[in-house]
Amino acid sequence: MPLTKGTDELELNLSVDCVIFTIQNAGLKVLLTKLVPVMKWMLPGGFISKSENANQAAHRILKFRTGVDNIYLNQFQIFSNPERFSFSLHMQKVGMSEEDSGFLEQLPKRVISIGYFALVNLESIHPTGGVLEEESCWCDVDDLPELEYDHHQIIKEALMALRKEVYFRPIVYMLLPEKFTLPELQSLYEVILGKSLDRGSFQRKMLRWDIFERLEERRGGVAHKRPFLYRFDNKKYQIAIEQGISFGM
Amino acid sequence: MPLTKGTDELELNLSVDCVIFTIQNAGLKVLLTKLVPVMKWMLPGGFISKSENANQAAHRILKFRTGVDNIYLNQFQIFSNPERFSFSLHMQKVGMSEEDSGFLEQLPKRVISIGYFALVNLESIHPTGGVLEEESCWCDVDDLPELEYDHHQIIKEALMALRKEVYFRPIVYMLLPEKFTLPELQSLYEVILGKSLDRGSFQRKMLRWDIFERLEERRGGVAHKRPFLYRFDNKKYQIAIEQGISFGM
Numbered sequence: 001m002p003l004t005k006g007t008d009e010l011e012l013n014l015s016v017d018c019v020i021f022t023i024q025n026a027g028l029k030v031l032l033t034k035l036v037p038v039m040k041w042m043l044p045g046g047f048i049s050k051s052e053n054a055n056q057a058a059h060r061i062l063k064f065r066t067g068v069d070n071i072y073l074n075q076f077q078i079f080s081n082p083e084r085f086s087f088s089l090h091m092q093k094v095g096m097s098e099e100d101s102g103f104l105e106q107l108p109k110r111v112i113s114i115g116y117f118a119l120v121n122l123e124s125i126h127p128t129g130g131v132l133e134e135e136s137c138w139c140d141v142d143d144l145p146e147l148e149y150d151h152h153q154i155i156k157e158a159l160m161a162l163r164k165e166v167y168f169r170p171i172v173y174m175l176l177p178e179k180f181t182l183p184e185l186q187s188l189y190e191v192i193l194g195k196s197l198d199r200g201s202f203q204r205k206m207l208r209w210d211i212f213e214r215l216e217e218r219r220g221g222v223a224h225k226r227p228f229l230y231r232f233d234n235k236k237y238q239i240a241i242e243q244g245i246s247f248g249m
Numbered sequence: 250m251p252l253t254k255g256t257d258e259l260e261l262n263l264s265v266d267c268v269i270f271t272i273q274n275a276g277l278k279v280l281l282t283k284l285v286p287v288m289k290w291m292l293p294g295g296f297i298s299k300s301e302n303a304n305q306a307a308h309r310i311l312k313f314r315t316g317v318d319n320i321y322l323n324q325f326q327i328f329s330n331p332e333r334f335s336f337s338l339h340m341q342k343v344g345m346s347e348e349d350s351g352f353l354e355q356l357p358k359r360v361i362s363i364g365y366f367a368l369v370n371l372e373s374i375h376p377t378g379g380v381l382e383e384e385s386c387w388c389d390v391d392d393l394p395e396l397e398y399d400h401h402q403i404i405k406e407a408l409m410a411l412r413k414e415v416y417f418r419p420i421v422y423m424l425l426p427e428k429f430t431l432p433e434l435q436s437l438y439e440v441i442l443g444k445s446l447d448r449g450s451f452q453r454k455m456l457r458w459d460i461f462e463r464l465e466e467r468r469g470g471v472a473h474k475r476p477f478l479y480r481f482d483n484k485k486y487q488i489a490i491e492q493g494i495s496f497g498m
Binding site: 048050051052053081082 | 297299300324326329330331361
């Protein structure tokens with residue numbers, strides 16, 4: 001949570017933190033960044049500016065910190081423990097000089113953070129690193145390094161929100177190529193939910209949703225046992241959403 | 250959003266607003282309060298204190314403003330439009346004196362509000378009115394009066410969050426008596442979702458969830474055509490939740 005603009009322009013007790021998930025090598029990953037060597041890994045985040053709402057802030061900050069733009073961010077929870085962040089400790093860590101001590105007194109005693117998550121296709125986004133970043137990485141959600149502040153908790157809650165979301169809306173389609181097989185779809189769900197699913201039951205449920213169009217093509221295209229290819233039907237999906245259909249597993 | 254404690258103790262740019270739903274006379278209602286005659290109706294809300302997190306604030310404020318205690322509040326969204334609330338306008342409305350003008354300059358230019366919703370059984374809660382309230386009412390969500398600030402939008406978003414929640418978790422059980430019939434359960438869903446549901450399809454889905462125990466009793470207890478009574482099985486429900494079952498309609 002660096003001071004990325006003149007502090008006069010920022011709401012210094014309000015930040016956003018972005019939990020960007022992707023699938024890589026059949027594992028669920030989250031985007032982490034590192035500001036300076038002395039600091040631990042953290043989520044890309046920053047302060048809300050006085051003239052913008054939280055969604056605008058999340059998009060601006062994500063772009064600034066990682067180069068990632070134009071993704072659908074879900075606001076999922078706020079983190080408001082009064083002890084979760086301290087400017088005083090933060091400034092010690094980044095090695096701010098004694099000249100800043102006076103400045104420190106004007107800073108708020110606590111910072112509330114608004115959590116956002118997104119599920120992105122690794123091929124469609126390209127984290128370039130931000131102006132402030134020393135480095136960034138895609139890190140396995142089951143094998144996270146030490147993180148700053150309450151970022152472990154934020155990731156844990158984001159993961160629960162993501163899992164709830166895939167039950168309600170088939171947002172995994174954002175990760176799919178145009179044509180895919182049902183076993184490929186099932187693998188995606190299994191990685192996100194972190195558990196195995198019964199093949200027959202999974203396929204029945206997916207087909208009952210009636211939002212995938214079966215093509216007259218099969219993967220490989222030769223043997224009759226090879227799985228059919230499907231295509232996501234956005235029109236049917238929008239109608240289903242309007243009708244209030246949920247996509248429970 | 251009155252100043253309910255010494256302002257030194259409050260985060261004056263952070264408030265909570267509570268959307269408390271109930272069912273009354275087969276209609277979905279929301280709890281509204283009125284501070285002073287010159288102001289419009291509004292949601293019960295207030296500022297977060299410096300020593301508490303947002304959930305603690307929501308419970309404290311709801312108790313203080315309405316007398317309602319011990320209910321499960323769902324944090325669902327934050328409202329962060331920079332123009333949504335102005336202390337200056339607020340103080341004009343409540344008729345604060347000129348002496349307060351100096352004080353006004355120290356107040357933040359904007360207030361972000363954290364939205365909570367709950368679904369409560371009218372018989373289990375008793376809004377007594379708060380210290381500040383002139384009056385309160387249960388108002389039909391389809392027939393709201395003029396409201397202060399962005400409270401129309403907050404209620405609209407809360408209703409969407411509630412509907413999403415009943416798809417995912419059978420929170421309607423909180424509204425049910427110990428024993429109920431499937432038609433009674435269906436009526437609850439229809440009121441909350443604001444639409445009719447097919448009887449056969451609804452009952453099949455409910456029974457597939459396997460969280461209701463059918464009793465050897467029927468409503469009325471005489472004729473064989475009278476519907477069976479059911480009881481919510483919290484143990485089965487907890488197991489289902491742990492297994493990640495969603496309760497899609």
